[in-house]
Amino acid sequence: MNAPRLNLNTIRVVLALALAFFDARALLADGSYREIDAYVEQQLKALNVAGASLAILEGDQITHMKGFGVSSPAGKTPTPQTLFYICSLTKSFTALAVMQLVESGKIELDERVQHYLPWFALADSRAAAQLTVRHLLNQTSGLPIKTEWQTLVDFDSSPNATEKQVRQLATFKPSRPVGSKFEYTNTNYNLLGLIVEAASGEKYADYVQSHIFDPLDMNHSYTSKAMARNDDLSSGYISWFGVPSPVPNLPAPTGSLPSGQIISCAEDMAQFLIAQLNGGSYRGIQILSAEGIAAMHRPAADATTVGIPLGYGMGWFSEKTSEGARIWHDGTAPDYFAYMALLPEQNKGMILLINTNELILNFAAFSFLGGDIASLLAGAQPPTRSWAMIPWILRAFLLIPLLQILGVLVIVRAVRRWRQDAGRRPGAILKWVYILLLPIPNLALLFGALYLVASGVLRFWLLYMADLSWLILVCGGFALVWIIVRTRILLGAFRTSRA
Numbered sequence: 439m440n441a442p443r444l445n446l447n448t449i450r451v452v453l454a455l456a457l458a459f460f461d462a463r464a465l466l467a468d469g470s471y472r473e474i475d476a477y478v479e480q481q482l483k484a485l486n487v488a489g490a491s492l493a494i495l496e497g498d499q500i501t502h503m504k505g506f507g508v509s510s511p512a513g514k515t516p517t518p519q520t521l522f523y524i525c526s527l528t529k530s531f532t533a534l535a536v537m538q539l540v541e542s543g544k545i546e547l548d549e550r551v552q553h554y555l556p557w558f559a560l561a562d563s564r565a566a567a568q569l570t571v572r573h574l575l576n577q578t579s580g581l582p583i584k585t586e587w588q589t590l591v592d593f594d595s596s597p598n599a600t601e602k603q604v605r606q607l608a609t610f611k612p613s614r615p616v617g618s619k620f621e622y623t624n625t626n627y628n629l630l631g632l633i634v635e636a637a638s639g640e641k642y643a644d645y646v647q648s649h650i651f652d653p654l655d656m657n658h659s660y661t662s663k664a665m666a667r668n669d670d671l672s673s674g675y676i677s678w679f680g681v682p683s684p685v686p687n688l689p690a691p692t693g694s695l696p697s698g699q700i701i702s703c704a705e706d707m708a709q710f711l712i713a714q715l716n717g718g719s720y721r722g723i724q725i726l727s728a729e730g731i732a733a734m735h736r737p738a739a740d741a742t743t744v745g746i747p748l749g750y751g752m753g754w755f756s757e758k759t760s761e762g763a764r765i766w767h768d769g770t771a772p773d774y775f776a777y778m779a780l781l782p783e784q785n786k787g788m789i790l791l792i793n794t795n796e797l798i799l800n801f802a803a804f805s806f807l808g809g810d811i812a813s814l815l816a817g818a819q820p821p822t823r824s825w826a827m828i829p830w831i832l833r834a835f836l837l838i839p840l841l842q843i844l845g846v847l848v849i850v851r852a853v854r855r856w857r858q859d860a861g862r863r864p865g866a867i868l869k870w871v872y873i874l875l876l877p878i879p880n881l882a883l884l885f886g887a888l889y890l891v892a893s894g895v896l897r898f899w900l901l902y903m904a905d906l907s908w909l910i911l912v913c914g915g916f917a918l919v920w921i922i923v924r925t926r927i928l929l930g931a932f933r934t935s936r937a
Contacts, residue, residue, distance in 0.1 A: 471502040474814055481807050482506055482792075484826040485800065488675040488682045490792045491516040493704035494815060497785050498716050500708045509672035509793065511684050518705035519658045521671040522791035523690075524776045525769025527707070528700040529627045530714075530734070533575055533753030535634045535645055537730045544637040547572040551629060554636045558604070558629075561611040568616045571633060574626040575752040576739040578619065580612030584895070586624035590691050591897040599693035600628050600642075620739040620750055624697035627753075631696025642696055653723045654713055656706035663690050666701040674773025677796035678905045679836055680829030685773050698769060704789055707778065711787040715780050735765045735780070761816035768808060770801045772901050777808025784816050797903040799828045835906060838913050842880065842920070849924050853931045877924070880917035887914020 471494060482490055489507035493500060505516035539545040545554070551569045552558050560566040565580060573579045589603045596602070607625070614621070631642045638645050643661035651659050660666040675682035690699055702710075713720040714735075717728030737749020737756040749756040757764045762783035769776045775792040790808050795801060803825050810820040887910050890896050899907040 471504070474502075474811065475504050477814065478504075478790075478807075478811060479506055481810075481823075481825055484828075485794075485803055485807075486677070486680055486682060486829045487792055487794045488684070489516050489520075489672060489794070490790060491518065491520055491522065491704040492791075492811070493518060493708040493789045495708045495712055495715070495787045498712050498720075500705065500712070503704055503708070509670070510686070511673065516672060516704075516793075517670070519670055519703045521658060521660070521666050521669055521701050521703050522776065522793055523674070523698075523771050523774040524700050524702050524707065524791065525771045525774055526624075526698045527767055527769045527776045527778055528696065528698045530753035530767060530778075531646055531650055531700055531710075532627050532630050532634065532642075532696045533734055534650060534726060535638075535642075536571065536575060536630055537726055537734060537752065538649055539634065539637045541727060541730055545571060545633065547575070551633065554633045555604075555629070559608040561609055565612045565616050571630070572738075573617055574630050574633075576620070577622050577626055577741075577750055578617050578739050579623075579626050579629075580614045580616045580618065580621075581607075581610075581623050581625050582613040582621055583623045585610060586694070586697070587895040587898040589624065589628070589694050591895075591901055592691055592693055593689040595692050597641075600631055600695065603693045604629055604632060620741045622741075622750075624694055627697035628694060634696070646700070650710075650725065651706075653725050654706070654709050654720050656702065656709060659700065659702040659706045661695060661700060662692070663701065670703075671701065672793045674771070675794040676773050676904055677794055677800055677829075677832065680832040682794045688773055698771070702791075704791055707789040707791070708787070711778060711780060711789060715782070715785065715787050759813065759816075759818075761813060761818040764809075764812055764816075766808070766812065768805045770795055770797065770804075770902075772797075772904075775801065775804045777805065777811075779808065779812040779815075781812060781816050786815050788812055788815055796832070796905070798906075799831060803828050832905070835909055838883070838909060839916070842883075842913060842916060845880070846920060846924075849927065853927055856931055877921050880921055883910065883914045883917040884921070885914075886910045887917075890914075 478490070478492060487507060489505070489509045492504045492506070494502040503518040505518070505520065507516070508514060509516040509520050536545060540547060548570050550567065551571065551574065552567060558566060569579055585607065592599070592603060594602065604625070634645055635642050640648070646661060650656070658669055660669070663671070673684045673686040674688055676685050677683070692699065709720060713725050714731060718724050718726035718731045734752040735754050735756060736751050738752070739750045741748040741750040741755060747758065754765050754767055757766065762781065764779055764781060766777070766779040773793065773795055775795045777790045778788070780787045788811055790811060792804060795804070806823060807825070813820040890899055890907060890910060893899070
């Protein structure tokens with residue numbers, strides 16, 4: 439699952455600037471991982487996270503694995519084999535599958551999508567005919583982020599759920615010319631999943647199992663929640679105003695499997711990263727050529743957001759940092775978060791899996807946390823951020839209904855006072871202030887609620903940002919009723935004043 443990439447990158451930048459930060463001490467001075475563990479544990483506690491799992495690799499070896507918090511309400515600490523949704527990290531698996539088929543001669547990167555999926559159509563037939571496999575991999579198809587929001591709340595579990603969703607694009611027109619600009623959307627990788635099936639003759643899940651999971655000894659990785667439940671699947675938690683609430687039975691949008699629904703563990707993901715770090719080689723098995731791995735990591739599209747220079751290759755972001763190149767990806771679900779990074783110049787990598795999430799503030803903080811761990815691993819000194827304020831910011835939203843109730847009491851008391859004492863009644867200008875200006879906060883809540891309802895993706899927001907979405911809807915509905923009632927009360931009081 440994914441969240442709107444551009445908006446969230448903006449939020450992350452604004453959040454980082456808003457938080458006070460100071461230089462942290464070097465945490466790897468003695469070459470151990472105790473300090474990294476302490477750092478991660480401190481940050482996760484500040485963010486009120488239920489549980490997490492961390493793995494670090496150097497060269498072709500896993501050098502450290504650690505669990506934090508709990509994996510379920512039963513209180514069990516996550517192990518290296520505890521399962522989490524890896525969310526959009528799935529895209530790197532889909533890109534790898536495509537590149538394997540490219541090297542076997544079954545897919546050509548610059549071939550049209552319609553060559554593999556003849557039925558594929560858009561409202562703009564010319565754009566549909568121009569779209570290639572490379573455009574999908576580089577997220578330059580011209581399809582906007584909003585094409586994925588409905589699919590993420592489509593819990594159709596039929597075998598052809600992905601195809602049914604993609605066929606609905608026949609009525610959709612791209613927002614920009616094909617190949618002109620980067621825009622992140624799950625839809626591109628769902629299409630690639632169908633191309634993998636068409637070119638290989640295998641179902642996507644079967645292909646990934648036999649060509650990626652099995653060669654990499656990823657024995658605790660799955661493409662369905664039903665299978666993962668028979669292993670050690672952690673409970674996902676949704677953050678309600680900063681308090682994690684378990685949702686173990688949350689349904690999964692299986693139609694979005696190629697873009698964000700793989701389930702894995704820290705140990706298996708570390709083995710996947712070893713192959714990525716070592717030119718496609720894992721324990722003597724070559725899952726892709728070194729040239730193919732390099733092509734996946736190489737930035738092909740400019741993904742710069744709010745002044746932060748980023749590149750996007752094939753299922754991977756790339757970034758130049760003070761400690762050198764960083765190749766990474768993050769992913770978000772309503773109840774999980776994942777972050778992985780490769781540090782080629784240090785010959786290291788890391789994976790962080792978390793079983794708690796919230797779309798806006800938590801996701802932004804988790805992404806920064808993943809990047810900070812990568813910096814620590816590279817020997818840099820990342821800033822110490824005041825993440826402890828995040829849960830309190832979320833809780834502060836609960837003041838909105840309290841302020842609404844206080845506003846009602848203030849108006850009722852003022853009207854009663856005006857009726858009892860004519861000398862306290864407001865003048866002509868102040869009357870209009872009461873009628874027109876004081877309702878502005880309630881009008882903002884009302885418009886917010888109307889926007890959610892009219893957006894066409896209300897179910898998406900109720901799933902990914904349940905606490906704030908329900909708050910806006912309830913307070914917006916209350917605002918509508920109160921604006922009408924208070925206007926009648928005030929007009930009645932003012933008419934009595936004139937009489």
